[in-house]
Amino acid sequence: xxxxxxxxxxxxxxxxxxxxxxxxxxxxxxxxxxxxxxxxxxxxxxxxxxxxxxxxxxxxxxxxxxxxxxxxxxxxxxxxxxxxxxxxxxxxxxxxxxxxxxxxxxxxxxxxxxxxxxxxxxxxxxxxxxxxxxxxxxxxxxxxxxxxxxxxxxxxxxxxxxxxxxxxxxxxxxxxxxxxxxxxxxxxxxxxxxxxxxxxxxxxxxxx
Ligand SMILES: C[S@@+](CC[C@H](N)C(=O)[O-])C[C@H]1O[C@@H](n2cnc3c(N)ncnc32)[C@H](O)[C@@H]1O
Numbered sequence: 001x002x003x004x005x006x007x008x009x010x011x012x013x014x015x016x017x018x019x020x021x022x023x024x025x026x027x028x029x030x031x032x033x034x035x036x037x038x039x040x041x042x043x044x045x046x047x048x049x050x051x052x053x054x055x056x057x058x059x060x061x062x063x064x065x066x067x068x069x070x071x072x073x074x075x076x077x078x079x080x081x082x083x084x085x086x087x088x089x090x091x092x093x094x095x096x097x098x099x100x101x102x103x104x105x106x107x108x109x110x111x112x113x114x115x116x117x118x119x120x121x122x123x124x125x126x127x128x129x130x131x132x133x134x135x136x137x138x139x140x141x142x143x144x145x146x147x148x149x150x151x152x153x154x155x156x157x158x159x160x161x162x163x164x165x166x167x168x169x170x171x172x173x174x175x176x177x178x179x180x181x182x183x184x185x186x187x188x189x190x191x192x193x194x195x196x197x198x199x200x201x202x203x204x205x206x207x208x
């Protein structure tokens with residue numbers, strides 16, 4: 001949605017990924033299709049800065065893919081920090097685990113395999129930050145499931161909330177699901193939120 005030259009300029013002025021994460025991206029580009037699922041440096045750095053300034057120690061991610069955002073967030077967590085990330089595709093699991101093992105921050109990460117709506121209830125405790133970036137059709141259900149797991153003052157970041165602009169006139173099931181969760185968040189008195197027009201739209205929800 002952002003003109004390509006502006007996007008390139010913004011990226012040129014955004015902190016680089018670590019060498020391990022740059023290798024992860026190269027491996028994902030070579031070995032996987034759907035590489036556009038990887039959230040990228042603007043979203044990654046935003047999450048990293050949110051973790052640093054909020055002092056978050058427990059993070060939950062829904063949607064690992066090759067592990068890009070999980071490892072970016074793990075790098076920002078303190079030594080005793082913990083990150084759980086949910087994925088159900090074993091091909092993606094293989095790449096993610098390989099790079100978690102290569103990184104000194106990988107020991108903070110627990111990769112939870114299976115359908116996330118079923119595995120999330122098996123993960124213990126509450127979270128300071130939650131990053132929702134999985135199957136869009138289930139976003140309304142994820143929001144209901146995840147909000148009680150967010151600590152007061154905690155942040156839920158939800159990716160793809162503009163769905164390429166389709167949300168303004170939703171004509172597909174995914175666009176309708178995302179529009180529904182946008183309304184769910186906007187009408188929820190227990191949170192404050194901002195929908196940022198970064199990349200494909202990322203909403204930051206803070207639990208009051
Ligand atoms: C957009 S990608 C995640 C990208 C990742 N957060 C990043 O920034 O690199 C979404 C991921 O969610 C996974 N996924 C989709 N539906 C799922 C489900 N029901 N349970 C677990 N994982 C799911 C997909 O396999 C895919 O890897």
